[in-house]
Amino acid sequence: MGGAVDDLSLVFQALADPTRRAMLSRLAAGPATVGELAEPFAMSRPAISQHLKVLERAGLIERTAHAQWRTCTLRTEPLDEASEWVDRHRGEWNERFDLLDEHLRRVKRSAERAAPQGGAPGRPKETP
Amino acid sequence: MGGAVDDLSLVFQALADPTRRAMLSRLAAGPATVGELAEPFAMSRPAISQHLKVLERAGLIERTAHAQWRTCTLRTEPLDEASEWVDRHRGEWNERFDLLDEHLRRVKRSAERAAPQGGAPGRPKETP
DNA sequence: CGCCCATGTAAGCAACTCCTTATGTAACGA
DNA sequence: TCGTTACATAAGGAGTTGCTTACATGGGCG
Numbered sequence: 279m280g281g282a283v284d285d286l287s288l289v290f291q292a293l294a295d296p297t298r299r300a301m302l303s304r305l306a307a308g309p310a311t312v313g314e315l316a317e318p319f320a321m322s323r324p325a326i327s328q329h330l331k332v333l334e335r336a337g338l339i340e341r342t343a344h345a346q347w348r349t350c351t352l353r354t355e356p357l358d359e360a361s362e363w364v365d366r367h368r369g370e371w372n373e374r375f376d377l378l379d380e381h382l383r384r385v386k387r388s389a390e391r392a393a394p395q396g397g398a399p400g401r402p403k404e405t406p
Numbered sequence: 407m408g409g410a411v412d413d414l415s416l417v418f419q420a421l422a423d424p425t426r427r428a429m430l431s432r433l434a435a436g437p438a439t440v441g442e443l444a445e446p447f448a449m450s451r452p453a454i455s456q457h458l459k460v461l462e463r464a465g466l467i468e469r470t471a472h473a474q475w476r477t478c479t480l481r482t483e484p485l486d487e488a489s490e491w492v493d494r495h496r497g498e499w500n501e502r503f504d505l506l507d508e509h510l511r512r513v514k515r516s517a518e519r520a521a522p523q524g525g526a527p528g529r530p531k532e533t534p
Numbered sequence: 535c536g537c538c539c540a541t542g543t544a545a546g547c548a549a550c551t552c553c554t555t556a557t558g559t560a561a562c563g564a
Numbered sequence: 565t566c567g568t569t570a571c572a573t574a575a576g577g578a579g580t581t582g583c584t585t586a587c588a589t590g591g592g593c594g
Contacts, residue, residue, distance in 0.1 A: 287422050294419035295582090296412060299491070306495050312541060325583055327542060332581090346540050346591045354496055361492045363427070367434050368485050423552090440571060453553055455572060460551095474561045474570050 285337070286363060289356040292336035297321070298329050302338065305352040312348050413465070414491060417484040420464035425449070426457050430466065433480040440476050 292298055301315050316326040330350065333339045337356045341348045420426055429443050444454040458478065461467045465484045469476045 284424060286427070287424060290418050291422035293492075294415050294422055296415060297582095299414070302495060313539095321582095322584065323541070324543080324585085328582070331542095343541095348541065357492050357496050361489060361496065364421075364485050364489045364492065367430060367480075368482050368489065425552095441569095449552095450554065451571070452555085452573080456552075459572095471560095471571095476571065 285356070286359060288336040289338065289360050292332050292338055293360070295329070295332075298333055301329065301333065302352065305339065305350060309349050309351040312350065315350060413484070414487060416464040417466065417488050420460050420466055421488070423457070423460075426461055429457065429461065430480065433467065433478060437477050437479040440478065443478060 293302075297319060300318065304310060304315060304318075312323075312326060312330065315330070316323060319326065330339065330341070334341060337353055339350045340353055341350055343349075421430075425447060428446065432438060432443060432446075440451075440454060440458065443458070444451060447454065458467065458469070462469060465481055467478045468481055469478050471477075
């Protein structure tokens with residue numbers, strides 16, 4: 279019901295908003311209070327609060343209370359995970375670039391020569 | 407007023423779904439048709455189609471039509487942009503780790519010593 | 535004590551997401 | 565021509581997002 283979403287999705291979703299990315303940029307220069315984070319944005323405070331809640335749910339920030347101020351600090355572990363995923367896929371793609379050509383040639387051939395056997399409706403990659 | 411959303415947000419949002427990430431993983435091993443991409447998922451074809459539309463809108467895939475099959479191929483440029491953003495922020499944070507301590511000490515002092523001058527309601531970092 | 539300050543929570547609303555079923559549309563094969 | 569395959573589009577619904585205004589909480593200051 280509520281949210282059985284995996285961590286990585288939470289992180290990417292948190293990053294998928296310019297306001298939240300700007301907040302992280304600001305926090306990358308050092309911790310800040312909620313008021314300091316809100317300052318650059320033409321937006322109500324509750325809106326800011328909710329953005330921070332999204333960032334916190336993704337594990338990207340921590341909030342600690344000194345007196346009446348909440349100081350937000352950046353946490354990098356989720357960014358590491360995200361970076362790892364992206365870089366892994368960039369790498370794999372470059373390694374297997376040759377497979378693309380091979381596959382394309384197979385598909386094109388079976389499409390142009392039209393049915394090698396009875397294999398047209400099945401799947402285009404079937405080339406015995 | 408459809409969508410004046412920036413590219414990076416579109417990319418991160420596209421990555422914020424396990425189904426779409428799995429599709430990209432599959433495509434990293436080489437191009438595939440829509441049917442091949444749909445096979446591992448317990449989901450209707452229109453759902454698959456819409457996921458592919460999100461990936462295409464983010465520039466992460468290209469669709470080319472051979473005969474009646476649409477072959478999807480991965481595009482890495484958006485992943486490069488995303489990776490760059492994440493890595494830049496990971497780096498900045500590690501470089502300025504010392505600023506954290508300094509700031510925390512400032513805040514803590516002005517909170518514990520309670521009002522350095524008249525500066526309590528203003529901002530917590532004001533320490534003349 | 536009473537007041538302001540920084541922040542959080544509640545409730546409401548338009549827009550979007552992610553899925554569904556039903557209905558095209560184009561290409562191939564018999 | 566007719567049926568089938570591969571896919572897209574249309575329409576709709578449950579849930580979520582991103583904002584708003586109004587109110588609550590909890591600490592410092594006079």
